Amino acid sequence: MNQLDRLPPHREPVLRIQPKPADVNMHGDIFGGWIMAQVDMAAGIVAARRAKGRVATVAVNQFVFKHPVFVGDLLSLYADVIRVGRTSITIEVEVFAERGIPDTQVFRVTEATLTFVAVGEDRRPRPVPEP
Structure with a gap:
């Protein structure tokens, strides 16, 4: 972890969450599946807002883990619509971890792209x- 990042200026995260000891894998890092679930929730919120209703995840197009996440890190998940089709919406998510007090360091820990489909009742x- 030699490269520090910064939280995106002038943006509010879609989700902010702190992993707990129950979320670790056998090596003591936060379980990747737990992070994937948080990313899916953040992307789903943005997709549902754009779709003005219910959506369903249809694809995880890309998912990259850049750095491990630890118990006590404060995760901020930022999500943006990057493509809208006739029934689909593609969302890009960036996850940042804030680590350490008082000398807080920020790491971009995960990047992902997911596709959702708008669904009716x-x-x-x-x-x-249309927007």
Whole structure:
């Protein structure tokens, strides 16, 4: 971990969460699946806002773990719409970890791209409305 990052200026995270001891894998790092679940939630919030309703995850297009996450890190998840199709919405998520007090360091720990489909009450695809 030789490169420090900065939290995106003038942006609010979609989610902010702190992993707990129950979230570690056998090596003491936060379990990758736990991070994936947080990313899916953050992306789903942004996709549902854009779709103006229910969405379902249809693809995890890319998921890159750049640095380990530890118990006590404060994770900030930022998500943006990068593509809108007829029924689909693609979201890019960046996860930053704030580590250490009082000398806080910031690391970009995960980047991911997910695709969602807008679904109706019948849970079948529906068109994404205009913004």
